[in-house]
Amino acid sequence: MNKTRIPSPHPKIRLYEVTYISDEMPVKGYLAIPDGNKTWPGLLYLRGGIKNVGMVRIQRMIQWASEGMVVFAPFYRGNKGGQGHEDFCGHDRNDAIAAFDVMKSMPEVDSGSIHIVGFSRGAVMALFTALARDEVKTVTCWSGVSDMVLTYEERIDLRRMMKRVIGGTPSKYPERFSWRTPLSRINQLVPRLLIIHGFVDQHVSVEHAYRLNNECIRHQKDVTFWLFPMFEHQFPLKAQQRTLTRAANWMRES
Numbered sequence: 001m002n003k004t005r006i007p008s009p010h011p012k013i014r015l016y017e018v019t020y021i022s023d024e025m026p027v028k029g030y031l032a033i034p035d036g037n038k039t040w041p042g043l044l045y046l047r048g049g050i051k052n053v054g055m056v057r058i059q060r061m062i063q064w065a066s067e068g069m070v071v072f073a074p075f076y077r078g079n080k081g082g083q084g085h086e087d088f089c090g091h092d093r094n095d096a097i098a099a100f101d102v103m104k105s106m107p108e109v110d111s112g113s114i115h116i117v118g119f120s121r122g123a124v125m126a127l128f129t130a131l132a133r134d135e136v137k138t139v140t141c142w143s144g145v146s147d148m149v150l151t152y153e154e155r156i157d158l159r160r161m162m163k164r165v166i167g168g169t170p171s172k173y174p175e176r177f178s179w180r181t182p183l184s185r186i187n188q189l190v191p192r193l194l195i196i197h198g199f200v201d202q203h204v205s206v207e208h209a210y211r212l213n214n215e216c217i218r219h220q221k222d223v224t225f226w227l228f229p230m231f232e233h234q235f236p237l238k239a240q241q242r243t244l245t246r247a248a249n250w251m252r253e254s
Helices: 058-065 093-104 122-132 148-154 156-166 174-178 182-188 206-218 237-253
Strands: 002-006 013-022 025-034 040-046 070-074 109-119 138-142 192-198 223-228
Touching (some): 013 093, 025 093, 040 058, 040 122, 070 093, 093 109, 093 122, 109 122, 122 138, 138 237, 148 156, 192 237, 206 223, 223 237
Parallel strands (some): 040 070, 109 138, 192 223
Antiparallel strands (some): 002 013, 013 025
């Protein structure tokens, strides 16, 4: 991994733009490291959206790092100078898995305490990473997608993009959508899972959270579900900060 220091809005958190290798391609991301001569828990933050929509925000990096964690957030392949092309939880899931492997080798990170947060479609990436690496300590799915077919059905505005990136519709290529849907493999999940969702989310419906929670219960997984009746996809700022701190405390207690 190569890293270049960039300006940080927090005096006690160092911020870097990094380049690492995934599937033999350079991929870019942000890395935030709190000051201090010690090891910290690691947090792999997996963004939502695609390309410039939903790109990692530095303020989000600082929020999580302020909780006492080294935070690594990939941009995914093809973004901000990285090579390749995003394929919406297809092969680009390897960018998340490779980033987890990079975190394990960082001297600043406690390799036995690496957590993952996936926001929106990043939740699918988070689940697939945990399925590939059972050393993951916890997974948090925040406003998270769990079923790609349901996303196609609900988000008419995304259908054109999904058909282009995935290569067709669920009716014509069901296997391409099922491959991007982790629900059928929840029985293999090892880490504790936290689900955070707003009941009136119009971008990723609460049905995604219900389906994931139900699969975890069916397979007797350690799952915690925080449902917020009045919140949409993006939480109000003060509530978002409170929830983030509460989630960080949940991770520390795991």
